[in-house]
Amino acid sequence: MLARCARCNGTFSTDRYGRQTCPHCGSELILPPPPGTPAEPEPAPPPAPPPAGAAPPQAPPQGGYGPPPGYGPPPGWGPPYGPPPGGGGWGAPPPSGPGQPAPFADRAGRGFLAAFFETWKLVATQPEQFFARVRIDQTWSAVLFGVIASFVGNAAAALYSYLSGKQAMLALQEMIQKMPEEQGKVFEMYTNAFTGGALLAQVVLAPLLAFIGIYVGAAFIHLLLLLFRGAGRGFDATLTAVAYVTGLNLLLAVPACGSLIALVWSTVALIIGLAAVQRCGTGRAAAAVLAPVALLCVCLCGALGIAIPAIFKGIGEASKGVPTTHL
Amino acid sequence: MVTWRKTGRFGHAEVFAAIGLLSLLVARFVPVLSLPFVCPMRGLAGIPCASCGMTHAFVHLAHGELSRALAASPLGALLAAGAWAFAALDLARVALGAPLPVPSLRAARAATALGIALLLANWAWLVVREVRS
Numbered sequence: 148m149l150a151r152c153a154r155c156n157g158t159f160s161t162d163r164y165g166r167q168t169c170p171h172c173g174s175e176l177i178l179p180p181p182p183g184t185p186a187e188p189e190p191a192p193p194p195a196p197p198p199a200g201a202a203p204p205q206a207p208p209q210g211g212y213g214p215p216p217g218y219g220p221p222p223g224w225g226p227p228y229g230p231p232p233g234g235g236g237w238g239a240p241p242p243s244g245p246g247q248p249a250p251f252a253d254r255a256g257r258g259f260l261a262a263f264f265e266t267w268k269l270v271a272t273q274p275e276q277f278f279a280r281v282r283i284d285q286t287w288s289a290v291l292f293g294v295i296a297s298f299v300g301n302a303a304a305a306l307y308s309y310l311s312g313k314q315a316m317l318a319l320q321e322m323i324q325k326m327p328e329e330q331g332k333v334f335e336m337y338t339n340a341f342t343g344g345a346l347l348a349q350v351v352l353a354p355l356l357a358f359i360g361i362y363v364g365a366a367f368i369h370l371l372l373l374l375f376r377g378a379g380r381g382f383d384a385t386l387t388a389v390a391y392v393t394g395l396n397l398l399l400a401v402p403a404c405g406s407l408i409a410l411v412w413s414t415v416a417l418i419i420g421l422a423a424v425q426r427c428g429t430g431r432a433a434a435a436v437l438a439p440v441a442l443l444c445v446c447l448c449g450a451l452g453i454a455i456p457a458i459f460k461g462i463g464e465a466s467k468g469v470p471t472t473h474l
Numbered sequence: 475m476v477t478w479r480k481t482g483r484f485g486h487a488e489v490f491a492a493i494g495l496l497s498l499l500v501a502r503f504v505p506v507l508s509l510p511f512v513c514p515m516r517g518l519a520g521i522p523c524a525s526c527g528m529t530h531a532f533v534h535l536a537h538g539e540l541s542r543a544l545a546a547s548p549l550g551a552l553l554a555a556g557a558w559a560f561a562a563l564d565l566a567r568v569a570l571g572a573p574l575p576v577p578s579l580r581a582a583r584a585a586t587a588l589g590i591a592l593l594l595a596n597w598a599w600l601v602v603r604e605v606r607s
Contacts, residue, residue, distance in 0.1 A: 359496075362490065362493060371586070373586055386486070442594075
């Protein structure tokens with residue numbers, strides 16, 4: 148019979164149902180038997196998960212990580228450790244073990260730029276496959292990746308802000324003058340951030356701030372993962388996910404809406420990546436990432452609830468002594 | 475409750491210690507309070523955010539002004555003291571070649587829950603103080 152691989156869409160002939168290996172891309176897939184047919188025994192039982200710290204059962208792709216069987220979307224990073232069909236456990240990555248180095252960790256052999264962009268593409272477009280298989284003991288490479296991408300993104304964003312900032316300042320200046328003093332100060336502060344000195348400082352400090360941000364952000368998210376019982380693989384795994392996802396800050400280079408795109412894309416990739424790298428499920432990963440935002444919203448509502456009566460009271464008292472137009 | 479783990483010379487704990495040390499140096503020697511920064515939430519909505527006052531707390535504590543640090547943000551003062559104490563202890567640990575104490579999962583969860591409760595309590599205190607003033 149003919150079968151079609153769901154990953155690469157290649158067809159191949161087989162004489163049995165059950166677990167198959169695609170001859171084109173090497174992906175594992177399950178060919179379900181027609182209804183009423185007794186299920187065939189599996190050709191080989193899946194290997195038992197190794198003890199903590201042991202070598203992983205998965206062998207690296209044949210021929211190393213060269214281009215054809217390397218990191219290309221279907222052949223390289225996807226197939227052997229791809230998502231289990233139907234959510235079953237056959238292909239679930241091991242709970243521990245080194246996994247496979249990211250292309251960027253192998254930059255000496257692959258070339259810096261090629262490794263960087265290959266990793267970026269994987270993080271952006273295949274976060275689940277990437278993080279399910281990436282090694283978590285190469286955190287320095289992951290942090291370096293995040294820092295470089297943040298620096299490039301921030302530098303491009305700063306350049307764009309500098310070019311467009313003067314026009315924005317002129318447009319905002321009139322608006323700021325009509326605002327209440329406190330609000331005007333805030334807007335003035337942000338418009339001043341478009342000036343040359345502030346932008347230069349932003350670019351120069353970007354690598355250091357990105358480095359600190361990655362570590363502090365990873366620590367914060369890891370604590371929340373601990374709280375939700377989703378940090379089974381330790382801090383290295385969380386740091387790896389946060390650092391590689393920080394690489395999406397390269398999107399800051401997109402003019403105008405880059406920061407918004409980067410924010411949304413990074414959040415989604417981080418949730419998917421944490422779920423895959425910590426093997427904790429999307430719900431717990433989403434809870435850890437979104438809990439601070441949800442908490443902020445709840446507390447903001449509470450704070451406004453406290454503040455608004457006082458503000459109205461203040462306005463009421465102020466209006467008693469001020470002559471009105473009685474309109 | 476706590477296990478002891480042998481670590482390399484420069485691991486994650488040392489990175490956090492370095493960040494803590496850097497925060498002390500910045501708070502002590504960089505005039506961060508003179509930067510024209512207004513908290514966006516306080517400026518636009520008139521309500522302090524959860525981290526409002528923390529820079530002041532770090533700077534005051536770095537200058538030895540404990541009461542002013544606590545008045546600016548109690549949690550900020552606690553965080554600063556904790557970060558700098560951790561940095562000092564970790565540097566001493568590395569110098570002595572001692573193993574790293576690793577808290578149990580249960581202890582880490584309890585500490586996280588306590589930290590969140592403290593953050594909320596600190597924020598509530600800041601908001602109430604702002605409204606009353």
